[in-house]
Amino acid sequence: MARPHEPGGRPADEPPEAGQDRRELIRLAAVELFARHGYRGTTVRAIAERAGVDPALVMYHFGSKENVFSTVIRETMRAEELLPELPHLLDEVADTDSADDPAADGKCPGGPGSRLLRGFLTRWEDAATRPSLLVVFRSAMEHPEASQLFREVAGGELLLPLARRIPAPDPELRAVLVASLLVGLVTGRYVVPIEPLAGMELDTVVGLYGPYADDMLLGRLGGSPPPGLPGA
Structure with a gap:
C-alpha cells in the first residue's frame, strides 16, 4: 500500500533528515539525466524514477523541473x-x-x-x-x-x-x-x-x-x- 503523503508530496511519516537525503538523491539523479539527455530531454518523471522516489516528491522538494535545474547550476x-x-x-x-x-x-x-x-x-x-x-x-x-x-x-x-x-x-x-x-x-x-x-x-x-x-x-x-x- 502506498505511504500517505502530506500536501505537496512528502510522506507523512518521513523525518526531516530523511527528506534532505531524498532531496540529494533527486539532485544527483537530475545531474546524471541532464548530463545524458540535456534539459529538454529530461522529465520530472524520469528524475523521480532514477532517484527511486515518487514524482510528487520531486515537486515537493523543488516545485518544478526548472527549479531542479537551477538548483543544480547554483550548487555546482x-x-x-x-x-x-x-x-x-x-x-x-x-x-x-x-x-x-x-x-x-x-x-x-x-x-x-x-x-x-x-x-x-x-x-x-x-x-x-x-x-x-x-x-x-x-x-x-x-x-x-x-x-x-x-x-x-x-x-x-x-x-x-x-x-x-x-x-x-x-x-x-x-x-x-x-x-x-x-x-x-x-x-x-x-x-x-x-x-x-x-x-x-x-x-x-x-x-x-x-x-x-x-x-x-x-x-x-x-x-x-x-x-x-x-x-x-
Missing part, C-alpha cells in the same frame, strides 16, 4: 564547491609581493593566475564533479535561461570577488578576460574535446595557459611593447 557554481581555494587565491592576487613570486607556495609554479587555472581544471579532472560541470556548461550553450543563470551565478560567486581584489588597472576587464580563458579552455578540453588539448597532461596545460592567466590578472594588458617603442 558555488565558489566553495567550484574552487575551495578561492579565498587564498584572492588574498594572493591582492598581495602584490606574493603575486610577484612565481613559486610563493613552493608547490605550483607560476603566479596566482596559474594557481587559479590549476584549481579550476582540477575540478574538471575529478570524475565526481565533472558531470555537474558538464550539465552547467552544456546547458548554458543551448538553453537561454541556463545561460542567464550561469552569468548571474558566475558573476556573483567568482568574477565580482576576483575583480575587487585585483591590484591593477581595469580589474573588471581582467576578471572577465581570465573567465573567458577558463571557459574556452574547458570547452575545448572537456565539453567539446579537441585534440591534442583534450589529451594533454594537466601540468602541460597549466604550463601553456598559466602565463596568460598571470598576465591577465596582474601584467600589462596587450603584452609588452616591442623594443624601441615608448614604454618598452
Whole structure:
C-alpha cells in the first residue's frame, strides 16, 4: 500500500533528515539525466524514477523541473564547491609581493593566475564533479535561461570577488578576460574535446595557459611593447 503523503508530496511519516537525503538523491539523479539527455530531454518523471522516489516528491522538494535545474547550476557554481581555494587565491592576487613570486607556495609554479587555472581544471579532472560541470556548461550553450543563470551565478560567486581584489588597472576587464580563458579552455578540453588539448597532461596545460592567466590578472594588458617603442 502506498505511504500517505502530506500536501505537496512528502510522506507523512518521513523525518526531516530523511527528506534532505531524498532531496540529494533527486539532485544527483537530475545531474546524471541532464548530463545524458540535456534539459529538454529530461522529465520530472524520469528524475523521480532514477532517484527511486515518487514524482510528487520531486515537486515537493523543488516545485518544478526548472527549479531542479537551477538548483543544480547554483550548487555546482558555488565558489566553495567550484574552487575551495578561492579565498587564498584572492588574498594572493591582492598581495602584490606574493603575486610577484612565481613559486610563493613552493608547490605550483607560476603566479596566482596559474594557481587559479590549476584549481579550476582540477575540478574538471575529478570524475565526481565533472558531470555537474558538464550539465552547467552544456546547458548554458543551448538553453537561454541556463545561460542567464550561469552569468548571474558566475558573476556573483567568482568574477565580482576576483575583480575587487585585483591590484591593477581595469580589474573588471581582467576578471572577465581570465573567465573567458577558463571557459574556452574547458570547452575545448572537456565539453567539446579537441585534440591534442583534450589529451594533454594537466601540468602541460597549466604550463601553456598559466602565463596568460598571470598576465591577465596582474601584467600589462596587450603584452609588452616591442623594443624601441615608448614604454618598452
